[in-house]
Amino acid sequence: MSDFDAIDSLLDAVGPQAELPPCHVRRELRERARLSKAQVARALGVSPSTLSGWESGRDPTGEIRTKYAYLLDGLNAKLATETETETETETETETETETETETETETAPAAEQPVTSGTAATVTPLSSPDLGQDEDGDDVELLVAPEPCVLCGHPAGQRVAGFAQHLTPADCRPTATGAPAAPPAGQPTAHTSKAPLRTTRPARATERSKGPARHTFQETSGPVDLIREAVQGALAEHRGDVDAATAALVKRAIPDAMRLLDETRKGARYDVIAHPWIPDILKKQTARGADQIWEARPKWTRHELPPGRHQVTALDINGAYLSALKTHLPLGQLEHSTGLAHDRRRSGVHLITPPEWEHEAVLPNPIGQRDEPGPLWVTEPTLRLLLRLSGPKHQLCEPPQIHESYTSGATENLLEKFRIALKEARDTAIEQGDRVTLEYVKAMYSKFVSTMGESNYNRELYRPDWMHLIRSQAFANLWLKALKAHDAGLAVVRAMGTDELHVIGDWRRVFAEGRAVTEVKVKDTYTAGTDDAEHEGEGE
Structure with missing residues (x-):
């Protein structure tokens, strides 16, 4: 291709974008056609969450926009034709029925004439x-x-x-292995002859007490299988080369994480708004700058150690971001409010004046190391941590003062099936010594969190509010571990980021040791402090 051909191709790609109907019309067309989000998303080659964004206020661009417009135009034309056909058919049927009724009334004996009028039962065709x-x-x-x-x-x-x-x-009986079970004797499968179509709804419980709802018993065998199949495929593609397979899996961790999220969202009650309107405080102030949200990242080292020399153990908190996926996430678009008390049914970001912290000598400040005084925007996990510490159980500070908030209705379990699928894959990989899966899973959840904000690497999910909340939850989890150590009599020496906690004392009576997400492992040990004899020598 010559330079001019390349330019012509580029010019051909630049032109008026395909027209799209309003968002509510897009959803109405899909629903009238009785198409699910999953069906349309598969046809367009996107995820259901992306399609939700297109039906909620975001527009696609480029070639996918043209395909989406083509689909909507086709649905609109087809539904319009069907409506006209149904109207004509109904008119013809009514005319024929009136003619037949008049004829029967004239020819039938009086005893055989119907005593009531009505419509015959409609039989669904078996095809x-x-x-x-x-x-x-x-x-x-x-x-x-x-x-x-x-x-x-x-x-x-x-x-x-x-x-x-x-x-x-x-009817839903998960198997131990997660593999499809053989059907009962005499029951046809998709590989045998076609079974007669059932024209009536199957019997089902009419009360909630007769069994859990359809959305509450989904097993994670499918998502875990998705991870296992990806690892096996990568190893086969690279002929058993562990390093090459690991590198390939880490490279595709973001799209694979989104695919896993969609798999775990099957049957979920809540629609995820993938691209909602975002307030300015959640937008970057400059291209390489940051937004206005303060995540309360710990970066604290104790100024004075207890007298004497001590062995300090640096503990590593396992799967910090994986555990933080269990946090209260806003479901919909954030709504602004002012001067209201905290509502635990909602979640988002809050402008607060933080309380004074008087325990810096033994515990880090819950809002992190912040030099500037005055109000600041914090996330839901940080606010809830401050409210907890100001409560009657701890009484470590005064309650924070809330000035304004951007919140939405929330749930703590929005990503729970996603988290469990990753956790189960991680646990199995550790048990089997499977380094490939372990690195793959770690890349999936860490990159999932880091790219859901303003990132070019993840276009399917734009939730900077979620990113801040999950990261802040990891920081809050580390702070609570520091508090647990302090309350148990350990001396907290250092707290850094999401996973680094240094303590003096018998930490094994406080924390379980291991590689599970509920356990900690030793990262390093070192000696700190000075002997009393050294102090005496200095005095002489």
Whole structure:
């Protein structure tokens, strides 16, 4: 290709973008066509969370915008045609029915004439799927041939929101290995002859007390299998070269983490708004600068040690960011409020005046080492930590003063299945000495957190508020471990970042040792302080 050809190609790519209807129309077209987000996302080659963003206020760009516009135009034309056809058919049917009724009335004996009028029962053709809705409002499609349930692997006769799954907990029986189980004798599978289509809804519990809801019993065998298959594929591609396979997996950790997130979000109650409106305080002030959120990162070293020489143990906190995925995350777009008391049902960022901290000699300040006085924007974990420390149990400081907030309704379990899938894969890798999986999983959760803000490496999820909250939760978790050590009689010497805690004393009676996320391991040991004899010598 010549330089001019390259320029022509570039000019061809620059032009008017395809027109898109308003966001609410996009969603309405998809729902009227009875298409799930997962179905449309698969067709366009994006994640369901990205599609949610397009239906909530964000617009795609480039080639994918053209494809999305083409889909919406097609749906609009098809639905308009179907509406006209249905109207014409209904008119013709009404005319035919009136003619038949008049004829029957004239020719039938009086005793055979119907005593009531009504519409005959409609029989669903056996060659087409039956669509209904479950109790949560999701589309339910009855399958001609059963498919493996996304939750347990057993054959399921229904597809909900685009995914084959059982509708009742009793039918969903996860296997120990997570592999699809063989169907009962006589039950056809997707590889055998087609089963008759069921034209009625299966029996299911009508009360919550008869069993957990469909969304509450999802197993993590599928997501864990996703991680295992990726590792096996990388090792096969690089012919068993551990270093090459690890490097390849770490390089693709971000898209793989997003794929894992989508897998763990199947059947979830809450829609994730992937690209909400963000207030200016969460936007970078300059291209390479930072926003206005203070994450309260610990960076503290004790000024004076207890008298004498001591052995200090530097403890490493395992999986700090992995544990921090369990935090209160706002579900929707942040809303502004002023002068209100803290609402534990919501989460976000808050402008506060922090309380005075009088324990710097033995414990770090919960808001980190901050030189500038006055109000500052902090995250939900930092605010909750300060409120906890000011409460009747600890009484270590006064309550912070809240001036204004940007919050939304929140849940602590939004990323819980995602976290558990990564944790289980990590635990198995440690048990089996699998360095490839261990490094892959670590890259997935660490890069997932670090790139959900303003990053060019993750375009599917833009939640700088989540990034700050998860990071702050990791810092708050480390601070609470320092408090636990202090309350148990250990001398806290240093607290740094998310995973570094130095203590003096018998730490094993306070913390469990190991490599699990609930345990700590020794990073280093060293001697600090001075002997009394040395002090006496200096005095002489």
